[in-house]
Amino acid sequence: MKITKNIVVTIHYTLTDDNSEVIDSSQGGEPLTYLHGHGGIIPGLEAELEGKMLDDAFKVSIQPDLAYGVIDKNLIFRINRSSFADSKNIKTGMQVRGQLTKEGPSMIFWVKEVNNEDIVLDGNHPLAGQTLHFDVKVSELRNATKEEIAHGHVHGPHGHHSH
Ligand SMILES: [Zn+2]
Structure with missing residues (x-):
């Protein structure tokens, strides 16, 4: 199974800034699960995940305009x-x-x-203007349900919504 629109993707990730300081990480915590192709994560990371497969691991640096935007x-x-x-x-x-x-x-x-x-x-997002460095591993893939596709987000154990 390849990552493409309407696949439910679970990743482990570590996010660092330009000084290699860890901003956020799923290590030792819950992985991130999202519905691919619905803008649930920042555009640069979603584009990089397109076409990846289970257990694929990669590093990517994402410029502000494809992350949390430039500083306004x-x-x-x-x-x-x-x-x-x-x-x-x-x-x-x-x-x-x-x-x-x-x-x-x-x-x-x-x-x-x-x-x-x-x-x-x-009023800018705290990560606006920053280049984000992700270290990612794809840990789970499944097809989305009809309901998830209609809602544009994930339901169930790893989802953020329980309705
Ligand atoms: Zn829903």
């Missing part, structure tokens, strides 16, 4: 501390929830910088 400067805001009710409790690396406009949807921002005057909030 319009999502980075420098805001005066006085605008925050609880600025004393805001620390670098924290996540805060906010809106870009009064009626806009609520979104997650990372606190990028805190100084005496300002707090810098970043």
Whole structure:
């Protein structure tokens, strides 16, 4: 069986950054299971998995535009501390929830910088702008059910949805 659209794929992986620091890994934990061809994982990794077979192992580096995107400067805001009710409790690396406009949807921002005057909030994905280095092994393959294909995601033991 080859990996192609509508195959349920399970992989073990280790993800490192440009400095070889491990960002995420399935080693010693649950492998990742997804429905191939439905955009369930980042585009660069999905493209690399196309045509692979059970037990295939490979390494691939994925540029930001095929991973979590390039950094959008319009999502980075420098805001005066006085605008925050609880600025004393805001620390670098924290996540805060906010809106870009009064009626806009609520979104997650990372606190990028805190100084005496300002707090810098970043609405980009934490991995935006980064080249991602994956070490992957295909550990399980099966055909998707009709229901999984209709939903566009995996059900069952390794799936994220139980409906
Ligand atoms: Zn479903």
